[in-house]
Each structure stands twice: as structure tokens, then as C-alpha cells.
Amino acid sequence: MNKVLASAHLDYVTVKPYLIIRYLVVNTLVALGFVGFYGCFATAIYFGMMVATLFLSYPFSIGEKNNMDALYVTLSAGRKKVVLGRYLFTFGLNLFAVLIIVVLTLLYQVVGGLLGMPALAGEQSWMMLSLAALLVIIQALMLPLYFKLGYMRTRLITMAKVIIVVLAYLLFMSHIYSPALVQILSGLQGMIVPLVCVTALVLALVVLASICLSQHFYDKREF
Amino acid sequence: MSNVLEVRNLKKHYNSFALHDISFDVPRGYIMGFIGPNGAGKTTTIKLILSMVTADSGTVKCPNNERIGVVLDAPFYVDEWRVRDVEKALAPFYAQWDTFVYANYLSQFGLDANKKVKELSRGMKIKLQLAVALSHNAELLVLDEPTSGLDPVAREEICDLLRGFVSSEDKSVLFSTHITSDLEKTADFITFILKGNIVFTGQTDALTGKYARISGGLDDLTEAQQGLVIGYRPYCTGFEGMIELAHLTKMPSSVLVEEISLDEIIIYMTKEVGVHE
Numbered sequence: 001m002n003k004v005l006a007s008a009h010l011d012y013v014t015v016k017p018y019l020i021i022r023y024l025v026v027n028t029l030v031a032l033g034f035v036g037f038y039g040c041f042a043t044a045i046y047f048g049m050m051v052a053t054l055f056l057s058y059p060f061s062i063g064e065k066n067n068m069d070a071l072y073v074t075l076s077a078g079r080k081k082v083v084l085g086r087y088l089f090t091f092g093l094n095l096f097a098v099l100i101i102v103v104l105t106l107l108y109q110v111v112g113g114l115l116g117m118p119a120l121a122g123e124q125s126w127m128m129l130s131l132a133a134l135l136v137i138i139q140a141l142m143l144p145l146y147f148k149l150g151y152m153r154t155r156l157i158t159m160a161k162v163i164i165v166v167l168a169y170l171l172f173m174s175h176i177y178s179p180a181l182v183q184i185l186s187g188l189q190g191m192i193v194p195l196v197c198v199t200a201l202v203l204a205l206v207v208l209a210s211i212c213l214s215q216h217f218y219d220k221r222e223f
Numbered sequence: 224m225s226n227v228l229e230v231r232n233l234k235k236h237y238n239s240f241a242l243h244d245i246s247f248d249v250p251r252g253y254i255m256g257f258i259g260p261n262g263a264g265k266t267t268t269i270k271l272i273l274s275m276v277t278a279d280s281g282t283v284k285c286p287n288n289e290r291i292g293v294v295l296d297a298p299f300y301v302d303e304w305r306v307r308d309v310e311k312a313l314a315p316f317y318a319q320w321d322t323f324v325y326a327n328y329l330s331q332f333g334l335d336a337n338k339k340v341k342e343l344s345r346g347m348k349i350k351l352q353l354a355v356a357l358s359h360n361a362e363l364l365v366l367d368e369p370t371s372g373l374d375p376v377a378r379e380e381i382c383d384l385l386r387g388f389v390s391s392e393d394k395s396v397l398f399s400t401h402i403t404s405d406l407e408k409t410a411d412f413i414t415f416i417l418k419g420n421i422v423f424t425g426q427t428d429a430l431t432g433k434y435a436r437i438s439g440g441l442d443d444l445t446e447a448q449q450g451l452v453i454g455y456r457p458y459c460t461g462f463e464g465m466i467e468l469a470h471l472t473k474m475p476s477s478v479l480v481e482e483i484s485l486d487e488i489i490i491y492m493t494k495e496v497g498v499h500e
Contacts, residue, residue: 006315013312017303062301071299073275075316076289222276 003077007085008092010075011059014068018058027051031101032108044105048097049135056090056139060151069150069223083147083215087207090139134166136203140210148217226284227251227363227395233271233281240419242267245281247414247424249363252392254385256410256427257399258485260493264419265399266296269367272397286363289317292356296368298348302341306334309355317359328354346377353384364388364396370405378402382409403485407431413485418496427485434488435471438463439478448474454491465491 031047063069072082145154228249235242242264249255259265270276272283273293285291300309306329314320329336332350334343343351349369356364364385370378382405385396400406406413406427414424423430437452440461449455451473452464465483466474474480 003316009315010312013304013308014301017301017308066301067295067297067299068301070275070295070297074273074288074291074293075313076287077316078288220277223270 003081004084004088007077007082008088011086011089014062015058028104032104044101045098046131048101049094049132052093052097053135053139055093057151059086060146064151073223079218080215083218087211133199133203137206140206143210144213144217147214224250228397229284231282234279235267235271236279242419245421247421249395249397251395252389253411254389254396254398254409255412255414256406257397257414258403258406258489259416260401260489263416265416266367269365269399273365290362292361292364294349294352294356294366294369298352300340304340306338306351307336309351313355319360321358325354325358328357346373362394367399370400370402378405385409403489407485417492422492431485433467434465434483435468436481436483436487437466437478443475443477454494
């Protein structure tokens with residue numbers, strides 16, 4: 001098996017005993033509750049990614065508790081591939097969360113339709129998807145810190161960082177109805193495809209920079 | 224004789240401890256015991272060899288990680304893993320992983336594949352690490368204090384296993400321990416580290432054959448002769464210590480000279496360093 005895949009697989013096997021079914025079920029129900037409450041499919045995607053972001057710290061916390069960094073270094077993968085494996089695992093985690101939510105939301109639509117419930121509205125989708133993009137950025141900021149400082153030392157910094165980023169976002173959103181911003185946004189509405197492309201490019205660059213930083217930090221760590 | 228591991232002039236400085244110019248070789252096909260008291264630098268040296276820490280200077284020439292089996296003092300598997308999960312997690316990293324060999328070792332060690340790692344005793348955890356280390360056709364085993372805290376039967380079992388491992392001539396072992404009785408039966412070569420310095424590296428017999436235990440009355444030795452005794456320790460009725468055989472001719476015939484064990488060599492050497500600090 002490719003060493004990056006093997007590293008991602010190791011992360012999965014590491015986290016697996018802690019993925020308790022009832023925890024997943026509770027999170028799924030909460031996600032569906034969000035969908036029902038907001039009537040917005042993208043809310044569930046955001047929620048799924050938020051849960052994935054929480055799970056993202058698991059390989060670090062479990063690894064630290066069980067002295068696994070020593071194991072990673074002695075494996076034949078090399079530190080850079082261990083880092084790439086962790087990013088692949090994170091990507092898989094996000095994808096898995098989104099897929100579960102998509103499937104459940106579709107089920108919700110079908111069952112809801114049969115039961116005569118109102119269809120989900122789509123007007124909040126862009127806001128929620130932008131929040132999901134924000135989560136990707138938060139993850140990209142979190143990972144290098146985990147690789148540099150380890151789980152325990154990063155936990156507090158990360159909490160502070162998440163609060164700051166979310167507050168900054170809320171501050172931004174609170175000004176969304178300012179005339180200038182509304183004018184800009186309505187101008188952008190006609191350019192959805194370029195906008196999505198630019199956002200995807202920016203996210204890709206942020207993730208790439210995050211990978212490089214993580215590899216640099218992890219190379220210097222001593223265990 | 225070719226070497227499977229060559230360590231040259233390794234240096235590592237910490238605030239409270241430093242390794243100075245560590246150099247030694249592990250010959251292919253042999254067991255090298257790496258001895259020294261607690262805090263001498265054994266684990267740091269092993270971490271440098273395994274690239275867990277970065278050396279300030281020096282070089283390590285060894286096979287790539289795929290051909291090194293590692294057993295550490297502190298086990299590094301997830302507590303919640305079952306024994307069978309260990310294989311699932313680690314086998315993909317090794318092109319030469321042999322499921323049959325792993326299953327055989329589990330059975331030989333009495334390890335239940337369904338048991339969780341956290342349910343294993345320390346001895347069993349070490350055996351689990353050994354089963355992994357021996358299942359991917361490693362040519363070098365690096366073991367850091369694998370026998371500490373184990374009962375004599377478990378220690379003997381591990382020593383037997385290592386002897387079996389090097390019976391194939393291209394396999395070698397670097398075995399760090401402070402329980403020297405394990406090495407007296409097992410190790411062909413010894414590297415002795417003390418306070419971050421290599422005191423001796425060579426054949427085990429050459430180390431035990433280089434020194435002798437010496438004891439006698441308080442008045443037996445002159446001050447100059449006392450200076451030749453390593454770890455000189457006076458009692459109310461006499462003295463004891465260790466001496467290099469080369470200096471034996473300078474000692475009076477009244478003293479008692481006996482064979483010395485590895486343990487005693489470590490003790491006297493450590494005392495000597497303590498005396499001179």
C-alpha cells in the first residue's frame with residue numbers, strides 16, 4: 001500500500017475504537033434537527049464538517065496519549081508522508097461527514113415529501129457553504145499547530161483561534177446588509193462560477209500552505 | 224565483518240544532559256548489548272539512531288526503517304486496539320509483512336488476538352511489540368530496555384528469541400538494558416555508555432576480561448596503588464574495587480583478585496565517575 005494511504009489508514013484504525021455508534025447517531029440526529037429547523041440542506045453540511053473538525057483532533061489526542069509519535073517515526077513512511085496521511089484522513093473525514101449528511105438529507109426530503117412536510121429552502125445555502133469553507137480554513141490553521149505543539153498545548157490555542165475566526169466571520173456577516181457590501185454581493189451573484197472557482201483555488205492554496213507548514217514543523221519535532 | 228549499524232561522533236546537547244561523540248558499530252549477525260546505568264544516555268542514543276530526535280552533529284548509517292524492528296520501553300499502540308488491530312494498522316507500512324509469521328508469534332507468546340492492548344501486562348505488551356518487530360523481515364532489531372520490569376522467565380524467553388533471531392547471519396540486534404545478566408548470556412558485543420560518553424565498545428569477553436574485582440585490607444595499598452583501583456571503596460576492615468588486569472602487576476600479592484561481572488563493572492565505573500566529578 002502507498003505509504004500516504006497507509007498513514008491515513010493508520011489514523012482511521014487509531015480513531016476507530018473511539019467512533020462510538022451512539023455518538024454518531026446523536027450527531028446525525030442533531031444534524032437532521034438543524035435541517036428541519038432551518039429548512040436548509042447546507043446547514044447540515046456545515047454541521048457535519050463541524051463534527052469532522054472535532055474528530056480531526058482525535059488522531060493527535062489518542063496518538064499523544066499512547067506515545068504514537070514514536071511509532072510514526074519508526075515506521076517506514078517517513079515524517080512527510082505521515083503528515084500527508086493525516087491530511088488525507090482529514091479530507092476523508094470531511095467527505096464522509098458530507099456524504100452522510102447528503103444521504104440523510106435526501107432521505108429526509110423523500111420521507112418528508114411522502115409525509116407532506118415542506119421542502120427544504122435553498123436561500124441560506126450559500127451562507128452555510130461559505131461557513132463550511134471557513135471550517136476548511138480553520139482545519140488548515142489547526143493542523144500545523146497540532147504538528148508543531150502536539151495536542152495538549154494546541155487545544156487551548158485552537159479554541160481561542162476558532163472563537164476569533166467565528167467572531168470575525170459573524171462581524172463580517174453582521175455588516176452584510178451595508179449598502180456597499182450588498183452592492184458587491186449582488187454584483188458577484190452574476191459570477192457564481194468564477195466565484196466558486198476562486199474560492200476553491202484560495203482554499204486549495206491555504207491547504208497546500210498548511211501541508212507545507214505541517215511537514216516543516218513535524219520534521220523538527222522530537223519525541 | 225560488515226556492520227549493520229554504524230554510529231559516528233553523535234552529539235546531542237540538552238540543558239541538563241549531553242551525549243558526547245558517541246561512536247560504535249553493530250556487526251552483522253551479532254547481538255550488541257548497550258549498557259549503562261539509568262540516565263547514562265542509552266535511550267537518547269537509540270532515539271537518535273531511530274531519528275526520533277535530531278543530532279547536533281554526527282552520522283548514523285543503518286538500514287531503512289522498513290528493515291528495522293523496534294521495541295521500546297514505553298509501548299506505542301493504542302490502548303483500545305485489539306491485538307489483531309495492531310496488524311491491520313501496521314502491516315501496510317511493510318512490503319515484507321508476513322501475516323503467517325505474526326500469527327505464529329502471537330500463538331507462541333500466548334497473545335489472544337481479541338484482547339485489547341490495555342488488558343495486556345507489561346510483559347505481554349513487550350511481546351506484542353516483538354511479534355510486530357519480527358514479522359516484517361527486519362535485519363536489525365533495536366530494543367530499548369525490553370526486559371526491565373519483567374520476571375526472570377519472561378526475560379529468558381526474550382533472550383532466547385533474540386538468540387534465535389541472530390542465528391540467521393544477516394540479522395542483528397541492538398539491545399539496550401541495565402539488567403546485565405540478560406546480556407552476559409546473550410550479547411556477543413557490548414557498548415558501555417556512562418554519563419553521555421562511550422566507555423567501552425567491543426566483544427563482551429574483552430570487557431569482562433579487561434577488569435577484575437579486587438579487595439583487601441586497608442593497609443594493603445599505597446596511595447598510588449589506590450589511584451589505580453577503579454571505584455575504590457574503603458570499609459572499616461578493608462577495601463574493594465575494580466582494577467584493569469594490565470595494572471595487576473603493580474598490586475601487592477596480599478590482595479584478593481576475582482572475576483568480575485558486567486554488573487560490577489557498571490557499578491565501579493559509575494562510582495569512579497562520581498568520585499571524579
